[in-house]
Amino acid sequence: MTAQADTETAPVVPTPTPPDAADAWYAPDVREQDEVYPGVVVTVRRGRSGFRYDVRDPVLSASETDALSTVESHFAGANIERPRTREGAVERMNGGFDAKHRRVIDRLVDASPASRRRVEYHALSSLACFDDLTPYALDSRIDVADVTDDGVVVHTDDYAPAETDLGPDPAYLNRFASERVERHTVRFQGFEIPVVVYREHLLGADPFTTKYAVREPDLLPGDEQLIEVCKERVWETGVDGVVQDRVDFVRERARSLLARQLTVRNTTEWVDAARYRLRSALAELDLAVPPVDHRFADDRLDDLLYYVLRDLVGYGKLTVPIRDHTLEDIEANRVDERVKVLPRADLGHDGRVPTNLAFDSEAAFVNVVTQLAADDGVELNASNPSAKVNIDPDGDSLHDADDTIRCAVALPTISEGGPHISIRKQSGDAMTPVDLVQRDSLPTELVALLWLLYESHGVVLFSGPTGAGKTTLMNAHMPFIPYRDRPISIDEGSREVRIPHETGVSLTTRDHERDHRRVTMADLMTQCNYLNPDIEVIAEINTAASFETFAETLNTG
Structure with a gap:
């Protein structure tokens, strides 16, 4: 009987209840608790003054803290691009470091797998993400973040407002409050470079809310010096004969130089390279199996090679925007100022969009200006400091290219703030009258009138400010010219007139510092x-010479 009584009166552990239950004896103030990332737990509590949002990151031991400091010190000079939006932060944390960064961390950190994961989380957060804001970016339930005098307050799906431990001005708050509009890639010499268009929602931070970011490869400490040395030595190579393909020559020469530099700079890679060469030599004598691994990290070599090709055979920091078919205009106004672009897509406004690109030196800016002019056969100098040129970044004939790219470039000789570049890209797909009517750009009655004028060889003059769509309107109605007629276009180098007729001819002026080589x-x-024209088309009337040509055209019929 006594044993039975003791059994009946023994204490019983109550069944666990949800934290938000009224009788939850172990956490009465907890309303929600979740793991938003491996090892990262967020808790929403209800206090006297309202809700509170707490974050618990993976805890580091003393040795792990020292390892983290070593990693952060090593990458202090690295060029690691942080995400621009919360979506990018989640992708970065889920993807982790690139392979080349992980190899460096392998050499710096000697720890157990669990310890390595904790160190890598904190390193990834501080070096390549939003630092203290990283765990908040990982929580998809946070809709809004407000900044008060006391700190940051977040609003989740179910609890708002909730106070945090963040101060009133945490780093990367503008990126945390940004949303991705769209993302695509731009191809350049076999590389696919990501581009992100995003919109910031932090009031007062920047008058431009929509922005354009080029996500070029990240660099390790010392990589920028490797790139500069490689660019200097590429052209020092002796060449027998004529270089048939400049891109292939630069690519092969740069790859060879960078491979040697990477091998010399890193002891581990030097040993790997020696092992590779030894096995290759023994394999030729049938004494060993040929090596199947690589002498160096291909991903790091490719990243360095991209920057060399970008600067030597591309157009420097404008390489990706020039090749981006989603852009219509590109503007670089002065040194240390953000390059502006004008997207073709509707982003909620019709204005310019700043980028994350800027020329940090006048020398680099001038190099791009002179290269753009030289690609169209124009030499810029003190006596000829500006020019309007057309370029073809893919190396094909301009008339076969998808886009017509017109550039206005100038040296610092005539520009107070330094050199400047203005690029206009006309899409290869000309709009039709149906497209213009469907977009409410013009009424059907005007289309009918233009049809009659084009077909009957009337005089049509399109007038308006820059970017109003004069050339677009003119090209859209060019098919109204009878196919038997012979249209001849005359312009001052813009090459924007699209004549779809087999009988058509396009004539373009040519600037040159010597009069006998100039075509006016x-x-x-x-x-x-x-040429016995039936119709003459003058692309632009913005100079005395073009106006005189227009008058002569009217006079001759």
Whole structure:
């Protein structure tokens, strides 16, 4: 009987209840608790003054803290691009460091797998993500973050407002409050470079809310010096004969130089390279199996090679925007100022969008200006400091390219703030009258009137400010010219007129510092008269010469 009584009166552990239950004896103030990332736990509590949002990161031991400091010190000079939005932060944390960064961390940190994961989380958060804001970015339930005098207050799906331990001005708050609009890639010499268009929601931080970011490869400490040395030595190579393909020459020469530099700079890679060469030599004598691994890290070599090709055969920091078919205009106004672009897509406004690109030196800016001009056969100098040129970044004929790219470039000689570049890209797919009507750009009655004028060889003058769509409107109605007629276009280097007729001819002026090599509008007008035109199309009337040509065209019928 006594044993039975003791059994009946023994204490019983109550069944666990949810934290938000009224009788939850172990955490009466907890309303929600979740693991938003391995080892990262967030807790929402209810206090006297309201809700509170607490974060618990993986706890580091003393040795792990020292290892983290070593990693952060090593990567202090690295060029690691942080995400621009919360979506990018989640992708970065889920993806972890790149392979080349992990190899460096392997050499710096000697710890157990669990310890390594904790160190890598904190390193990834502080070096490549939002630092203290990282765990908040990982919680998809946070909708809004407000900044008060006391700190940051978050609003979750179910609890708001909730106080945090963050101060009133945490780093990367503008990126935390940004949303991704769209993302795509731009191809350059076999590389796919990601581009992100995003919108910031932090009021007062920047008058531009929509922004354009080019996500070029991250660099390790010392990589920038490797790139500069490689660019200097590429052209020192002796060449027998004529270089048939400049891109292939630079690629092969740069790859060889960078491979040697990487091997010399790193002891581990030097040993791997020696082992690779030894096994290769023994394999030739049938004394060993040929090596199947690589002498160096291909991903790091490719990243360095991209920057060399970008600066030597591309257009420097404008390489990706120039090749991005989603852009219409590109503007670089001065040194240390953000490059501006004008997207073709509707982003909620029609204005310019700043980028994360800027020229940090006048020398680099001038190099791009002179290269753009040289690609169209124009030499810029003190006597000829500006030019309007057309470029073809893919190396094909301009008339076969998808886009017509027109550039206005100038040296610091005539520009107070330094060199400047203005690029206009006309899409290869010309709009049709149906497209313009469907977009409510013009009424059907005007289309009918233009049809009659084009077909009957009438005089049509499109006038308006820059970017109003004059050329677009003119090209859209060019098919109204009878296919039997012979249209001849005359312009001052813009090459924006699209003549779909087999009988059509396009004439373009040519600037040159020497008069006998210059082709003027008057010269083209004389040439045009010998071509027996039915219709003459003048692309632009913005100079005295073009206006005179327009008057002569009217006079000759």
